[in-house]
Amino acid sequence: MNKKHNHISLFQKCMTLFSLFFVLGCSNTKYLPEGELLYTGGSVTVKDSVLKKKERKALETELEGLLRPKPNKKFLGLRPKLWIYNLAGEPKKEKGTRYWLRNKVGEPPVLFSQVDLDYNASVLRNYTENRGFFKTRVSADSTAKNKRVTAEYTVTPKKQYKIKSVIFPDDSLAMSRIIGRSSRRSLLKVGNPYDLDVIKAERERIDARLKEKGYYYFNPDYILAKVDSSKGDHEVNIRLVIKDDTPVKALTAYKIDKIFVYPNYSLTNDSMVYRKRNIQQYKDFTIIDTTETFKPRVYDRTIYFKKGDLYNRKDHNLTLNRFVNLGTFSFVKNEFKPSDSIKNALDSYYYLTLLPKKFIRVEVLGKTNSASYTGTEVNVNWNNRNFFRGAELFTFSIFGGADFQLGGVNKGKNIYKLGAETSLTWPRFITPFNIEGNSEYVPRTKVTLRYEYQKRTQLYALNSFNTSFGYLWKENIRKEHQLNVVDITYVSPNHVTPEYMDDIAQDPALGKVIEKQLIFGPTYNYTYTNTMQKRRKNTIYFNGELDLAGNITGLVTGANYNKDNVKTIFDVPFSQYVKIRSDFRHYLKLSKESELASRLIVGAGFAYGNSNTLPTSKQFVAGGTNSIRAFRARTLGPGSYVLPDNLTNNYTPDQSGDIKLEFSTEYRAKLFSIVRGAVFLDAGNIWLLNADPNKPGAEFSKDFMKEFAVGAGVGLRFDLSFLILRTDLAMPLRNPALPDGQRWVIDDINFGSSSWRKDNLILNIAIGYPF
Known part of the structure; x- marks a missing residue:
């Protein structure tokens, strides 16, 4: 009875608030200047018996988009921005809350006196005639009611040519x-x-x-x-x-004659100064460089024109884009001038302004997660953009951070980390073979070396080493590849406490966290996206990953054929597995300020040969700010497995699996100013590939659909231009940890209950969109 009363009370409050909002929205007209009317929009009717209904409606939509001015923006049938403008009133000074509300959040009324019916009619006539409907007739009229005016346009086209x-x-x-x-x-x-x-x-x-x-x-x-x-x-x-x-x-068709390059061009000085000294001839290029900044082969790989080539726009743009993508120039300018020595020929000039060669970047991050951890991280990066005079980028970084649990179950088991990373990136492929790409994006070869020390107080510490060598290249703006030919990770534990060893005795799965790990093998990542094409109604993003570990080594050592005899390298068992993961996203533009975004993640890992399970760092997890938001990070699954109470009292759950299926969809719309809203639905789970007697219900089976978790919620996103701050409030609709037949929890929703809110409402705070 109390639950029913709470629902009725909440419904009454919502209706009262909506009614108040509606009344206030209706009061917008009382603020209009004397004799003025509020313009609420225009409509276009196309009278044509030849056009199909669908074509006629499409033409009407196009024509309505041409009408000016646009009326005040509406939301749920109301005009909240106009209401805020009127509510704020005339500010006395150009700052403060009232000024911000009126001029930044609010929107002034669009008056009917601003509407030129004849001008709009001529615009509609010209547009339809340009579409082949010659001798079109257009009439305009208006309808006024309660200080509001709408404009109606009737377009009568002739048969389309x-x-x-x-x-x-x-x-x-x-x-x-x-x-x-x-x-x-x-x-x-x-x-x-x-x-x-x-x-x-x-x-x-x-x-x-x-x-x-x-x-x-x-x-x-x-x-x-x-x-x-x-x-x-x-x-x-x-x-x-x-x-x-x-x-x-x-x-006249023109060819390329001389090619001049000014690598140290200054925007403030006369470029003619550079033409009188330090002139170097390299192949077809005349290089004017006062300090010999780059090795000449950099220009040979970047400039696609050669002496005697016929001019073409493709190589023109390709060269400019590759200079920009080198990452060493702040300004790139190109000029073509008639040649003084050859008829029907052009001399090409490239003026390049350098970015600072060396620079330091310091990053200070604040973070929080749904496991009640709050922390900070500091990164200090030293960079050299031209390490070997070949536009190589050298980076050395040191980083450190700490995560503290201010509330929750970990009782002071804070996490500290400290490490360093160095990397060197060449703007070309380094291979035994001569491979030259012809993309506007410069291909790169990158080598990385990284060390990280992580300490979890009262429990254990981990030393992690990683080195990789691979290639990064983009075919075009939509397609990108990353291939690590060598990717080696070594993890070694130390300072494992007796307390943690006692916990391992109760749950052997905890022991996998502190196992020595040696992972090496190639990895490949492919990304395709056309989301940068803003005019498309449907855009997609796809990312696919392939991770192979210990394949060749398993063949050489015989680990593939003898699972009973674990093979080691430097007394450490090496991992063998195949892991694939795909992330597909679809964006449907509903209007200029709203869209429907959806994501599907499918992943699976298979351990074989020298390994019985995937390494802990390579397993899949679910829940958290960028996953199924109604469940805290790493608490969901695997399958219908429920962590025993004696373990939840000591640790934040850290569940992982070999298989992952996840689907999310959310409606996004701009509310006002920098604020955007979202309504979302998440579903999915993780599973183990093989049954584990210590984790009943965790394995993947034919009934996996019955073990899907479902969550829903609402969110606000604050677009601050340099970042997007996201807050999502989610609640579970289906919990696979409950007994079969009781997993749907929609009937248990009770916003009026403080205990229900505490156990079920999950607030996620993050930077950027979830997908």
Whole structure:
């Protein structure tokens, strides 16, 4: 009865709050200036009996997007930003809370006096005629009620014109033959509707094609599209011609003559100073460098033009992008000038402004997690951008941190870590073979050496060593690869306390944390994303990982064939396993300020030969700020396994598994100013590949779907431009740790109960989006 009363009370409070908000939203019009009306938006109706309903609705949506001004933004049918603007009132000074609310959070009213109906009508008429609906009629009207006005536009187009024929330049110019040979790639297709934007895009396409054939001075304005609509039934003939007044140099293909490079160019000094001294000739390049900053081969790998090459836009942009991606220049400028010695040739000049060669970066981080740990970390990095005069990046870092549990079950078992890392990155592939990439992104070879000491007070300490050698390269802006040919990790424990050894006797799984580990083998990572294409309605992100450990070593030592005799290297058993993981994300843009984001993670690891299980550091975990947010980090699973009470009293659960399935989806929308909101649903779990008698219910079986955890919640994200602060409040809807048949806990939800809130509401605070 109390639970029912709490639900009714909460419902009444929500309804009262909503009603109050609605009343306040309705009061927006009383603040309008005398004689003014609030403009609430415009609508467009297309009257056309030929267009299909879907096409007509799509055209109406396009046309409504052209109307100006835009009305005040709405949320749930109300205008909260306008309400905040009115509530704040006129500030007395240009600072303070009132000024911030009115001018940063709020939004001034859009008045009907700002709306020009005739101008909007002409915009709609021009747009539809440019789409082939010639002789379109547009009428405009408005409707006023309760100091609010809407604008209504009626568009009556004629039948849309289609393309009957397309004729390309057929004169004797060399460029006309190039244009003709590329006609199969034309954007102008017979039978398609006439569209002025497509004609403009076709001119851009032709210009881009000519730029690849040496026509440096050509531009799209030199192409004229003659449209004839006098013949045929609502059809047009399009003829593309080169304008008669096109300059001679635009009709000429140019080659590359001399190439000059200024690696120490200053934006403040006259560049002519550099031309009088320290001139070095290397292959086709004339290098003017007062300090011999780089080895000349750096330019040979970066500049794709050679003397005598026909100019082309691809190599032009490729060279500039590779100079930028070297990471050593703050400014890159390129000029082409007519050659003084060769007719129809260009001299190329590259002006490069250096970034500081050496620099120190200090990072201080504050962090918290759902296991009640709060801590800090300090990183000090010393960097050299040109270590061997070949644009190599050398980095040396030292770091230290501490995590303290201010509340929870660990009772002062704080975590401290200290370590160092050094790495060297070459802007090229270092291989026995000569491999040269032709991507705009510079391929890199990287070697890393890292040591970390981690101390968990009252329990144990771990020494961790890692070294790797591998390659990083991007095919293009969407595809990226990372291959570590060598990746070796060695973990050794020390200072293990008797208290921890006693706990291992109760739970043997705790012993895996302090086992010596030797992991080595190749790893490969592939990423594909098109999320940078902001105009796409659907975008995706995919990351795939492959981790192979001890494969060749197992063949050499015979570990693959004799599992009873564990093989060691330096008296340490080496790990053998295959691990794969994929992370797929989909983003559906619902509007300019909202989207639906979804993620699917699938991972599995298989230990064999010299290993019975995956190393602890390579196993999967679930729960926490970037996983299933209704469960604390590492507390979920594996399967339906429940950690015994005697162990939960001593440790924060640290569950891991060999298999992971996880799905998340969340609706994201901008609320106001820098604040964004989200509603999310998470589901998934981890499992062991093989049954463990010490962990009943942890193994993967045909009933794995019954062991899915489900959580839901809401969140706020504060976009501070330099970072995004995220707060997510989640609660479980399904708990696999409960007996079968009792795992759905939706009926137990009771926001009015303090004990329920304490046990079920999980607040996650993090930086950045979860995916």
